[in-house]
Amino acid sequence: MKDFLERIRNCEIMVGDGAMGTMLFTKGLQPGQPPEIFNITKSNILEKIAQSYLDAGADILETNTFGGTSLKLSFFSLEDKTDEINRNAVLAVKKIAANRAYVSGSCGPTGKILKPYGDTEQETVYESFLRQIKILVDAGIDIVCIETMIDLNEAILAIKAAKSVSSTIPVIATMTFDATPKGFYTVMGTSIFNAAKGLEKAGADIIGSNCGNGIENMVRIAQEFSKVTTLPLIIQSNAGLPIIQGTETIYPETPEFMAERAKELVNIPVSVIGGCCGTTPEHIKAIKDIVNAMQH
Amino acid sequence: MDILSSISQFLQQGNDKKVLSLTKEAVNNAIPPQKILDDGLIAGMNVVGQKYKAHDIFLPDVLLSAKAMYTGISILKPLFLKGKMQDRGKIVIGTVQGDLHDIGKNLVAIMLKGAGFEVIDLGNNVSPENFVERAKKENAPIIGLSTLLTTTMPVMKTVVDIVKNDGLNKQIKIIIGGAPVTDEFANSIGADAYCFDSISAVETVKKIMAKDGKM
Numbered sequence: 001m002k003d004f005l006e007r008i009r010n011c012e013i014m015v016g017d018g019a020m021g022t023m024l025f026t027k028g029l030q031p032g033q034p035p036e037i038f039n040i041t042k043s044n045i046l047e048k049i050a051q052s053y054l055d056a057g058a059d060i061l062e063t064n065t066f067g068g069t070s071l072k073l074s075f076f077s078l079e080d081k082t083d084e085i086n087r088n089a090v091l092a093v094k095k096i097a098a099n100r101a102y103v104s105g106s107c108g109p110t111g112k113i114l115k116p117y118g119d120t121e122q123e124t125v126y127e128s129f130l131r132q133i134k135i136l137v138d139a140g141i142d143i144v145c146i147e148t149m150i151d152l153n154e155a156i157l158a159i160k161a162a163k164s165v166s167s168t169i170p171v172i173a174t175m176t177f178d179a180t181p182k183g184f185y186t187v188m189g190t191s192i193f194n195a196a197k198g199l200e201k202a203g204a205d206i207i208g209s210n211c212g213n214g215i216e217n218m219v220r221i222a223q224e225f226s227k228v229t230t231l232p233l234i235i236q237s238n239a240g241l242p243i244i245q246g247t248e249t250i251y252p253e254t255p256e257f258m259a260e261r262a263k264e265l266v267n268i269p270v271s272v273i274g275g276c277c278g279t280t281p282e283h284i285k286a287i288k289d290i291v292n293a294m295q296h
Numbered sequence: 297m298d299i300l301s302s303i304s305q306f307l308q309q310g311n312d313k314k315v316l317s318l319t320k321e322a323v324n325n326a327i328p329p330q331k332i333l334d335d336g337l338i339a340g341m342n343v344v345g346q347k348y349k350a351h352d353i354f355l356p357d358v359l360l361s362a363k364a365m366y367t368g369i370s371i372l373k374p375l376f377l378k379g380k381m382q383d384r385g386k387i388v389i390g391t392v393q394g395d396l397h398d399i400g401k402n403l404v405a406i407m408l409k410g411a412g413f414e415v416i417d418l419g420n421n422v423s424p425e426n427f428v429e430r431a432k433k434e435n436a437p438i439i440g441l442s443t444l445l446t447t448t449m450p451v452m453k454t455v456v457d458i459v460k461n462d463g464l465n466k467q468i469k470i471i472i473g474g475a476p477v478t479d480e481f482a483n484s485i486g487a488d489a490y491c492f493d494s495i496s497a498v499e500t501v502k503k504i505m506a507k508d509g510k511m
Contacts, residue, residue, distance in 0.1 A: 113399075117356045189353070189356060
């Protein structure tokens with residue numbers, strides 16, 4: 001496969017895949033179970049999900065390792081399975097990708113709050129990311145994807161861990177912002193400006209935002225990022241914010257709606273456009289069609 | 297500036313060392329502990345709460361102020377007659393079974409403690425039965441339920457149903473909150489109130505306690 005960053009530098013726009021967690025719920029994941037449990041019990045389902053996103057036209061397929069740091073897995077007493085959980089997830093996606101898509105290793109927050117605000121040492125968080133990313137890289141991922149971060153310091157530790165595992169592997173880093181009356185901020189109070197500067201300084205190759213917002217806010221977030229950084233951007237939007245009907249959770253944005261708004265992302269330009277919670281292979285296909293139409 | 301205003305100021309800045317030394321000084325100056333709590337610590341935490349609500353400050357600032365408040369309370373607690381600090385009422389809170397998120401719930405606990413309530417925090421992934429058992433055992437008139445996940449929202453209804461079936465819905469009120477929770481959802485499951493954030497949780501608890509003649 002061609003070099004990922006080379007293609008981005010050549011202004012090619014790449015399409016990411018869509019949701020994992022919400023897809024796993026439709027495949028039998030029970031509330032309260034960590035999504036990573038499927039990596040050791042039902043990795044055939046990971047293959048099916050990867051296949052459906054590949055068929056939809058995704059250029060990048062993510063591993064089911066969002067909660068795969070030993071720190072996060074320890075919430076479920078699964079830290080002893082860290083190696084197996086991360087390795088299996090990569091192998092499942094790699095098998096489907098078969099050099100037709102890049103395999104991106106997902107790294108989400110550890111669930112701990114760093115000192116002085118919380119009780120966890122920086123070193124502990126760094127070591128936990130280092131361990132996870134080393135397994136992912138050894139198993140053969142093409143990209144590290146640090147995502148859904150709300151604490152800039154935690155994101156920076158993860159980026160540094162990734163860079164120390166491999167100085168050449170592309171590193172994506174995204175944070176999740178809330179729309180407040182005073183602008184976009186993460187829960188921990190990081191602005192888009194500070195996020196862009198901090199992630200860039202730590203060595204990320206592609207930066208942006210995922211989760212927490214529907215496509216319209218994501219367009220605004222991308223516009224703000226584009227004003228404060230020259231790095232390539234990534235946006236992975238939810239299919240809107242969830243609405244509860246009875247006991248069912250519905251993500252309101254349709255594939256057509258998201259794809260139409262994604263045109264604005266292409267115009268900015270955002271280099272990687274994908275989906276987060278509530279998006280499906282249909283959403284990804286609709287976005288891919290728009291991107292293809294606009295690029296040719 | 298008088299010493300109580302100083303305590304409030306330093307608490308707002310999250311300076312636990314200053315809050316500690318000034319609280320000790322206030323005690324040595326024979327200021328009544330209740331006054332130090334109300335006009336120093338709680339007054340400061342109220343400002344922090346309002347600023348957080350207005351997005352002037354963020355979670356890290358609140359966490360530091362809360363730490364400072366605990367430091368101050370640790371000095372005052374032995375000075376109150378037994379049970380005196382619990383006079384404002386007890387509340388049992390936790391994140392419902394199946395959900396491990398607790399930042400929001402912790403924040404509510406901090407703010408309630410700040411307002412002088414006794415908070416029995418059951419942590420996360422708490423079973424419906426456990427909530428009700430503890431509320432009964434502690435004689436707490438309020439259970440506070442939190443969830444971030446949409447998938448665990450139905451657990452809130454289970455708690456409401458258990459309380460109702462046990463005939464306890466006059467004694468125990470249930471208040472709920474969390475990102476996906478709404479007023480409509482609270483009504484639909486028969487919860488007593490929905491709280492948008494930690495500030496409204498404190499306001500709601502005060503209202504319920506006042507109605508019950510507990511304040």
